[in-house]
Amino acid sequence: MKLLSPAISRLARIRQWRTRTWIENPIATQREVLQDLVTHAQYTDIGRKFGLTKLFSITDFKASIPIYEYEDIQPYIDKLLLGEKNVLWNTPVSWFAKSSGTTNSKSKFIPITEESLNDCHFQGSKDVLSLYYYNNPNSDLLTGKSLVVGGSRQISIVNENVQFGDLSAVLLQNAPYWGQWLRTPELSIALLDEWENKIEKLAQSTIKENVTSIAGVPTWTLILLKRILEITGKKSISEVWQNLELYIHGGVSFTPYKQQFEQVIGKPIHYLEIYNASEGFFAAQDNINEDGMLLFLNHGIFYEFMPIEEYGKENPRTIGLSKVELNKAYAPVITTNGGLWRYLVGDTIQFTSLYPFKIKVVGRLKHYINAFGEELMIDNADKAIAIVCEKLNCVINDYTAAPKYIDNTSNGAHQWLIEFETPPQNINEFAYELDCALKALNSDYEAKRQKDIALQMPIITVLQKGVFNKWLHHKGKLGGQHKVPRLCNTRIYVDEILEMM
DSSP: OTTHHHHHHHHHHHHHHHHHHHHHSHHHHHHHHHHHHHHHHTTSHHHHHTTGGGOOSHHHHHHHSOOBOHHHHHHHHHHHHTTOOSSSSSSOOOEEEEOOOSSOSSOOEEEEOHHIIIIIIIHHHHHHHHHHHHHOTTOOGGGSEEEEEOOOEEEOSSOTTOEEEOHHHHHHHHOOHHHHHHEESOHHHHTOSOHHHHHHHHHHHHTTSOEEEEEEOHHHHHHHHHHHHHHHOOSSHHHHOTTOOEEEEOSSOSTTTHHHHHHHHOSOOEEEEEEEETTEEEEEOSOTTSSSEEEOOSSSEEEEEEEGGGTTSSSOOOBOGGGOOBTOOEEEEEEETTSOOSEEOOEEEEEEETTTTEEEEEEETTBEEOSSSOOEEHHHHHHHHHHHHHHHTOEEEEEEEEEEOOOSSOOBEEEEEEEEEEOOSOHHHHHHHHHHHHHHHOHHHHHHTGGGSSBOOOEEEEEOTTHHHHHHHHTTOOSTTOOOOSBOSSSHHHHHHHHHO
C-alpha cells in the first residue's frame, strides 16, 4: 500500500481547487448554501410554518424564523422519532446522533440525513485528508490504518426504522467503503457499549496493525494507549506503531493533555484539531502549525454568529461572516442539511483569522464561572492548567471547577477538583501558580482577586485516580464522547462528586 501514498497526495493537491473556491469566495458561498437549504425545506412542516417559499434575502430569513435551542425544536424531533416525514427536511431521517454531554440528564437526538452524512460529515473528513496531504505531500498516512476510538450503537425502541448512537458510532455504521478500508478495529469492536471491555478488545485487536493515525477523545485515547503499553511491555507507543504520524482530536481542549500524549507516544507526531459535532462538521486545522481551524463554508451549513452578550435576550442579534471580529466571543447559530433551523449549538468560538475564516472553540454558553464577575471561560482554565503543569512538572488526568460562594466565614473562591496523573510536590504551590496564570490570562479574574475582597485563592481538592470515571459511570455516561464538564457556574457537579466520595 505504500505505493498508494504518492498517488493519494497528488489527488489531494488536485482536489484543492474545490476548497480554494469557497475559501476565496466565503460570502457568496454561504448565500448559495442558504438558498439550497431553503429550497430543500420549503414544503416541509417547518417550511410551511415560516413561509420559506417566500424568502428572498438573508434579512427575511432571520426575521421569519426564531433562534431555536434544543428544547424549542424537540417537538419536531419527537415527530421524526415516530417516523413522520417532511418535518424538518424533505428526505427521510432514519439516524439520530444521541447527545453525549453531561450537562443534561435527558438525551438529545440530533437528526442525521443522507445529505448531512455525505455532504457535511464525510465531505469534511475528505477535506481533512486533502488538506493534510496538501501540507504534508510526503506523508505515508494512508498506507496504514486509522485507529478510531469511537462510541457505541443502540437501536431506538420508539420505531424499528429509527436508529441512534454517539455521533462517532453513526458515522462508523454508515461510513463509505474508503472509510471502512482505512480504519481499525473491526466494526463489532468499534461499536461495543461496555467501555472497560471495549478498551481491552481495542488494545488486543490493534497492537499488530500498522496504525499511522489515531482519532478520538483525549481521555479515552490515553487510557487505551496506556493499556497497550501494559500489554506489550513497551516504553512508548512509537515502539508499538513505528509509522504513527498523526493524532486527530476534538470535543475538548487538547491543551491539558498534550504533555501526556508526547510522553506516551515517545516521538514527535502531528496533532490536528477538528470541530465535528453531532450537528455538523464545522471546521478543522488546515495548518497544524497555526492556531485556529478553517471554517467549512460549503458543507451544507449556513452560519450566523451571536455575540454572547445577546444570549438570553428576547430577540438576540446575530451577524454574518462579513461583520465578525477577531478575538471576540460568539455563539454559532446554524441552519443545516440535517434539518436544523437557526439552531443555537451552545459552543462559544472566537475567530483567529479573517479571509480565510478560522476559529477556535473557547467554551460553552453554559460552561463558565461568573459568580463574582470574573467571567472565567474554559479556554482560560485549560491554558492556565497547562502553564502550571509545565512549570511544576506535573500531569493532570481531568478536572472540574465551580464557585464556592461567600458566607459568614469567608469570601468567595473557585474550588477545583483535580485528578492528577503526576501530582505536584506542593499543592499550595500549585494553587498559587494556578492563580497567577489565571490572573495573567483574564483581566476580570485579576480584578476580582484584588486584595482577596471578592475572590480568594483557588481551593484545590485532589481526587484519587478513577473518581471522575466512577462519577461518569454513576451518571450512565462512561465512554464515547462523554466528558467531564470543565467549569460550571453552580456547584451541581462538584457537590455530586464530593458526595459520592
